[in-house]
Amino acid sequence: MIERMILIGYGGQGMMLFGRLLARVAMLDGKQVTFFPSYGTEVRGGAACYHLIVSTEEIFSPVVEEADTIIVMNQPSYLKLKNYLMPSSHLFLNSSLVKEAESFGEVKNIYRIPATEIANELGNVVASNMVMMGAYNTVKNLVPLPLFLDCLKSSLSGRKAPLFEINKLALLRGKEYVKKVYLKGEKTLEVSVV
Amino acid sequence: MIERMILIGYGGQGMMLFGRLLARVAMLDGKQVTFFPSYGTEVRGGAACYHLIVSTEEIFSPVVEEADTIIVMNQPSYLKLKNYLMPSSHLFLNSSLVKEAESFGEVKNIYRIPATEIANELGNVVASNMVMMGAYNTVKNLVPLPLFLDCLKSSLSGRKAPLFEINKLALLRGKEYVKKVYLKGEKTLEVSVV
Amino acid sequence: MVMVRIDKELCKGCELCIPFCPYNSLNMSRNLNEYGLPTVYFKEGHPCSGCRHCAVMCPEAAIEILE
Amino acid sequence: MVMVRIDKELCKGCELCIPFCPYNSLNMSRNLNEYGLPTVYFKEGHPCSGCRHCAVMCPEAAIEILE
C-alpha cells in the first residue's frame, strides 16, 4: 500500500506537528515513511506545505506528484492544491476558512470539516489540526488510533502536557463530525492498495 | 637584437629602479621591452630578482630562461644565479659583497665591480646600482647614455632632485672602473645580434 | 466625531493596539480573516479621542482614524 | 667586567640599540654583512653598566651581554 499526502496551511496552524506525528506513528507501525516540508519561501507567514508518504515498500521519490490525500487548512493554501489532484484523491478542506471558488472536476471524495470552528469551541484554535486528523484517519484508517494517541501524548511532555486532553478531544470531534456528515454509518474506507 | 637580463639583489639595493629605468629608456629608444619582478616570496627582506628583455622584435615569453646578462648585487643572490647562465652570458658581480665560492665553468665574461665600495665613497650606498649600470652599459652598450641620463633626471624629481648628481657620478665611476680594469682601451663590445 | 476604521484584510490580530487605548475602545473579534487569523474591531459607540495610540502601534498600518 | 657581543650575521644595522646606551658605547661600523647591510659594534674600551637597554631594543636579538 502507499498513501501519498499533501498537508497545507498557514504557518501557525500546526500542520508540521501533524505531519511529523503521523510519520512517526506510521514508522512505529512498521511502514516506510518520508515527510518533508516544501515551504514556498525563506520568509515567514506564507503557506507551509508538507509532503508525506507512507508505504509498505521502499519509497523512492519523496515528492508527492499526485496525492492520494490532500488536507487544506486555509484560503491561500486552497489556491495551491490543484496541481496535486487526481480523480481518486481524497480532499479534506477546513471549511471554516476555505471559501471554495471553483469545482474540483472529477474529484469525488471531498470532506468539508469546520475544523477551526470546532477547535475554537474547544477553546484552542490550534487544535484544528487534530480535528482534521480525526476526520482524516476515520476516513482512510492510515494508522492505529491508540498508537497515534500514545505518540501524541509523548510529544506533549512537560509544560505542554495539559494540552493532551484538548487535542485528544479535538481528534474525537473530527472523527464524530466526519462520521456524522459523510460516512453516515458506512464502514470506513479501506486504504487503497496500489 | 635581443638582450635578456637578470638583475638580482637585496630588497633595498635599488635594482627595481635600475630595471625600470633601463626598460623605459629602451622603450623610448624604440625597442620592445618587458620587465618584471620575480620575487621569491610575499615576505620582506629576501632576494629580489628582475627579468628584463629588450628586443627589436616582438617579445613572446617575458621569462628569461637563459640570460645574456646577469647582474648580482650581494651574496645570497649570488647563490641563485646559476640556473640562468650560458657560456656566452655576461656576468656582473658586485664584488664588494659577493664572495665567490665556485667557478662559473665556461662563462668568460665576468666583471667584478666593487659597486658598494665605490658608492660608499661617493657617500650614498644605494647608488651602487648606478655604478653597476655604468659598468654594464659600457660593456654592452644597450642604451644611449644621454637618453638614460635624461630619464634618470626626470625620475628624480622633487625632493629627490639633489640625488641626480651623485647618481650620475656613480654611473660614470662604474664606467671608468670597467674600462680601466676590463676593457683596457679596447673598443667596447657591440651588442650581440641574435 | 472620531471614527476608527480597521482593515480586516491587513489586521493580524496582534492586539498591540488594544492596551494603549485610553478608552478601552478596541477589542478582539472571534472572526478570522482568510489566513485564519482573528482581527480587532472598534467597539461600536465607544469613545475615541483621536489620540492615535492605536495607529502608532499597529505593525500592519491597518488602522485609519477619521474625524 | 661587562662584555657586549653583537652577532654580525644577525645584526641589520637598524641602530635602535645606539641611542639608549647611557655610555654611548655602541656605534655603526662601515662593514657590511653578506646582505649588504652595515652592522653595529661595541666601542672597544668603552664602559658598559650591563643595563641591557641595547638588548631590550634589538629586534634581531643580536646582542648578548656577559659579565
Place this chain on the structure above:
Amino acid sequence: MQALYRAPETLLRVPTHYCPGCGHGIVQRLLAEIIDEWGIRGKTIGLAPVGCAVLAYNYLDIDMSEAAHGRPPAVATGIKRVYPDNIVFSYQGDGDLAAIGMAEIIHAASRAENITVIFANNAIYGMTNGQLAPTTLLNQRTTTTPEGRNPLTHGYPLRVCELLATLDGASFIARTSLSSPKNVLQTKEAIKKGFKTQIEKKGFSLIEVLSPCPVYWRMSPVDSLKFIEEKMTQTYPLGVFKDWGKKEL
C-alpha cells in the same frame, strides 16, 4: 471627514509577511511616514537586509536594493558614493548587523560614511527560526541556547550603540524602543534625526530600535512589549549615545 491618521502613501497596501505583532512592521511604517512627511520619496534609497525584513522592498514604494547577509553598510557605501546628495539608509537586524556584518558596520561608522542605519534589535534570529543573536540577553532561551545564554560558552550580549559611540566617524547614535506609543514616536524622532544628520552631511548615524519578535520570544505580542520595557532595556538602556547636534548647540 478628515484623517487624523492614515497609512502613509509610501507604504504599499499589501499584507506583510511578518508574524502578528512583529516590530519590523512598525519601523517600516515609521520610515514611510517620514518619507511622506518630508516629501523625500524621490531621493531616498533603501537597503533591505537578509533577515525577516528581507522583503521590505515589497512594502516601501521607493528605490531599494537587496544586500547580502551582513553587507548593507558596504552596499550603502557603494550607492552613497555615487549619489552623495541622496538619502541612503540601510535596514538591518541584529544577526545581520551585529554578527556577520560587524566589520562592515564598524568600518562604515569609522569612515564617517554619510548614511543612516536603522538597526532592529530583536535579540534573536527571526528568519532562521529563533537562534542566538549577539544581542540575545543572558539566560534567554533560543533554539541554539536551549538552556539559556550562558556567557561562558556563548559570550555576552553585545551593545552596539556603546561600541559604535567610541568611533570618531559616528555622529548620531541612539537607542529607542517600540514598547509604547511614546517610544514608537521617539523612534520616529530619532530616525528623523538620523536622516537630518545625513542630509547635513555630518557623517554616520545609527538608530537601534528594540523590537519585538513575539514568535521566537514565545510570548504574546503584548507581553513582548513588557519584556522590552522590563528586561531588554536593562541590558540595552535607551538614550542618545552620540550626537553631533549637541556639540553644535
Place this chain on the structure above:
Amino acid sequence: MQALYRAPETLLRVPTHYCPGCGHGIVQRLLAEIIDEWGIRGKTIGLAPVGCAVLAYNYLDIDMSEAAHGRPPAVATGIKRVYPDNIVFSYQGDGDLAAIGMAEIIHAASRAENITVIFANNAIYGMTNGQLAPTTLLNQRTTTTPEGRNPLTHGYPLRVCELLATLDGASFIARTSLSSPKNVLQTKEAIKKGFKTQIEKKGFSLIEVLSPCPVYWRMSPVDSLKFIEEKMTQTYPLGVFKDWGKKEL
C-alpha cells in the same frame, strides 16, 4: 662569564625576514623571553597572522598555526576549545585585526574567549607595501593615501582598545609601545598580564603594541621611535583600558 642578557632559547637563531628596525622582531623576542621565563613552551600554542609577521613560526620554537588574513581569533577559538588548559595566543597586525578581521576580534572578545591577542599596530600595511590601515593617523601618507589620510574619504583612525574595552567579555585590554627600553619592558609586563588572565581563565585579553615600520613610514628606525612617542601616542594613548585584576584587588 655569566649572561646578563642572552637571546631566549625559544627564539630560533636564524636571520629574520623583517626590515631593519622593525618592531615585530622586538615583540617576538619578548614572547620568547616570557615563554622561557615561565617554562611554558610545552603548553603554548601560537597563531601567526598574514602580514609581515607571517613567518613568526620560523622564529618561535613552539607549536604554531597559520591563520588566514583576519581570522586568527577564530582559529585560536577552535584551538582553545580543544585545549582549554593550554595558552593560546594570536599575533596580529592592524590590517589583519582591525580591517578584515574586525568581526572576528570583536566576537572573540565579546565571547570572553579565553585567549591572548598580541596586536602589533604599526598604522600601515607592511607586507603589501605600505597601504592605509584602519589605524593610520590623520594626514599620514601611505601608498593609498598619497596626499595623507583625509577623514572625509578614508575615515578616522580606529582605536581598537577603546572599542574592545566596551565589551563585557574583554578582561584585560592595554596599549603599550616599543619607543624606548622602558616601554618595551612595559610591553613585556602587559603580555605577561595577558597570559596570566588566560591562565586564570578570566577571559579575553589583548595587548596593543605601537610598533615601528620604518620602511613604510619612510623614516629611520630611530626616528620611527620618536614618531611613536610624539605622534602616534596622541591618537593612541598608552594605558590599561580594562583590567579584571583591578576589580579584584
Place this chain on the structure above:
Amino acid sequence: MKSSNNKKQLLTGNEAAAEAAILAGCRYYYGYPITPQNELVNHMAIRMPQVGGTFLQAESEIAAIYMAYGSAAAGARVMTSSSSPGISLMQEGISYLAGSELPCVIVNMQRGGPGLGDISPSQADYFQAVKGGGHGDYRTIVLAPASVQEIADLVYDAFDLADRYRNPVMLLGDAQLGQMMEPVELKKIPRTQQTPRWAVTGAEGRARNIIKSFYPVKGELEAFNIRLQRKYKVVEQKEVRYEEVNTERAEIILVAYGTCARICKEALRRISGTGLQIGLLRPISLWPFPKEPLRRLAKKAKAFCVVEMSSGQMLEDVKLAVLNRCPVHFYGRMGGGVPSSKEVIKKVLNILAPEESTLELEMSEISQELGKGLYFSTIP
C-alpha cells in the same frame, strides 16, 4: 510495533548528519544558521553539551570555517555546515584547509541560487564543490547521499576519509534531503578521536608542529602541490563510490545523484514492466567521480541521460568520462525546481524517439514553459 523499525529514529537529514557526526567521534561543531540546514545547527546545540562536546554558534560562516580550521589543527574531529550562500563564504577557508592538509567535514544543504535565491532544493553548487570554488589546485572529497539513512552513513565515513587523507570532505545534500524526515538506524560503532602526531597541542617534550599553507621558498609550493596531486590520485583510485540499478541490460542509462537519483528510481519503478530498458548510475562520491563505471557502461548503452537540479553541471563530468563513445542527454530543473518522475520518463521517451539532437544541453520543457514570454531585459 514491527520489530524492523525498532532501532530506528525518525530524523530529518540535518539531524541525522548531526547524530552521525557525534557517533563518529566529532566533538566540535561550529556553525551559523541558514535555511535549509538550521535543524543541523539547532540539533547540535542540544546534543553537543549532552555528549561533552563543544557547540559554538559562530558570528559568520567565515568564522565557523576558521574555528573548524583551528580545532582541526588541534587534531580534533570537527564539523561545520551551511547552505549555498554560506558555503560560498567558506571558499577561502576550504582552500586553506586543503592547503594546510587539515581534516574537516563540511555539510552543504544546497538551496536555489544564484545570490539570495530561495530555500528550495538545488544541485547548482556541484561545480563549486567538485571543481573547487576556492583558489588553487586542491580537491575536496565530495559525497552525495540520497536518503536520510545514507546521510548518516556517509557523514560517519566522511570523518574517516578526512582523517585518512588529511583533507576536507564535503557532504553535498540539498534542501530536500536536509529537511526530509525518514527512519534512520545509527548502526555504526561509536568512535573516539585519537590526536594525530602532526597536530598543534603544545610542544611538550617533542619538536614543535607547524600548521601552514605558506610556501614562500621558490619550488617548495610546487613540490607541495605535486604531493597534493599524488594524494588526490590515490583518492581517485581508492575512494570511488556509486550505485548501479538495472544497468545490465539498459539501453538508456540515467545518471543522477542525491534527490534526483531517487526521482529517477521512481521513474524506473513506474516504467518497470513496460519493456523499456532503462538503468541508473548513481554517483555517491562526486569527487572522485565514477569515471570508470561510466566508461564501461558507455560500451554497451545506447545513450546516457543526466538528470540534475541545475543547468547541467555534473553533465560535464559525465561527458568527460563518456567522451564521444555514446550520446549524453540532459534533463535539468533549476532554481528550486525539482524534476518529477513523469518528466524524467517523458525525457527518456523523447530520447528513444530519434529526431532529437544529442549532446547539447537541453532545458527541460517544463522549464521552457515557465520561461516563456519572459522579458529579456539585458541585451540592448
Place this chain on the structure above:
Amino acid sequence: MKSSNNKKQLLTGNEAAAEAAILAGCRYYYGYPITPQNELVNHMAIRMPQVGGTFLQAESEIAAIYMAYGSAAAGARVMTSSSSPGISLMQEGISYLAGSELPCVIVNMQRGGPGLGDISPSQADYFQAVKGGGHGDYRTIVLAPASVQEIADLVYDAFDLADRYRNPVMLLGDAQLGQMMEPVELKKIPRTQQTPRWAVTGAEGRARNIIKSFYPVKGELEAFNIRLQRKYKVVEQKEVRYEEVNTERAEIILVAYGTCARICKEALRRISGTGLQIGLLRPISLWPFPKEPLRRLAKKAKAFCVVEMSSGQMLEDVKLAVLNRCPVHFYGRMGGGVPSSKEVIKKVLNILAPEESTLELEMSEISQELGKGLYFSTIP
C-alpha cells in the same frame, strides 16, 4: 626617440588595468591590498581623485565586492580587483552580482595556492572563474589577456560586456601579467557612464526600481534562472574570442591562455624552421570558451597539448570541446611554477614520439623531479 613608441607608456599590467578602467568611464573603484595586484590598488588611489572618481580602500575583499555591488546597483561603472585568496572571499558577492544582474568588472591576478600559497604566478583559479566558485547556476564572462597591452584593451571591453549583459566580467590575469611592465598605448576612446534605467537613483518622478536576487514565490526563481541561461546562450554565441597561430598546417596544436600562451609562442619561434608543424590556439575569452574553433581544428590536427600553470583545469574544457576526436595531452606546472619554452618543446617532441600514453593528466617532468622523494605523510 623612435616615433612608434611615442604614445606609449611603460606600465605594469596592474597599472594598465587601472588606466583602461578610467578610460572606459569607470569612476568607482573599491579594493583591498594583496600581492600581486597591489599596484592596481595603489595606482587607483592616485588616479581616481585626479579624474574626479572615487577610490576607496575597503576593509576587506568582502566589503569591496559589496561596495562594488552598491555602485553597480546605482548604475555606475565600477571595478574591484584582488588575487586568489581575496577572490575566494568574493565568491558569494559574485554570485549575488550575477543573481541581481549587475554589471561589474573584477580583476584576479592569480597567485599560487591553495591556502596562503605564495605570490608567484598561477592559473589554478580557472575552475573558480570559469565554472563559478560561488553558489548557483550563474556564469561570469572571463577574459584572459596575455600582455599588458591586452590587459588595457580587455579591461576596456570588459566594461562594455558587463553593461551589455548586466553581468559580472572577470579579467583573469596572473602575478606575472600584473607585475610585468610593457609599453602600452591607451588607444580607445574615453567613455562616460550613462545611468541605466533600472538603477536605484531615487525614484524621482518614476516607478521605483528594485535590485534583488531573491525569488521566494514558487516558480519565479526557476523562471529567472531560465532567463539567465538564455542570456548566457547569447553570450556564448556572440562573445567568443581567441587567437590562432600557425594552426593551418599544424600537427600538434598547443592550447594555452595568458602567460602560458606567450611561452608557447616562444616555443613556436624556437622551433620555427625545424620542420615541426606546431600551432597554438589561445583562448582569450575563457567563458564563453572557444569550443567551435577547437572542434574545427580537431578534424585535422593529430593531437592537442594544453599548457597551463595548474594541474589541468582548462584541460577539461578542451577535452569537452574536442571529445574523442583527437588526443589531448597536457603539460602543467603548479604552485608558482612557470613552464619554460624548452619544457614545452620537450613535451611536444615527446608527444610526437608515440610511446606515450594519451588523454591522462601528465605531470611535468620537472615537477616530477621536484616532487621526487617527497614525504607522503597523509595516508596511514
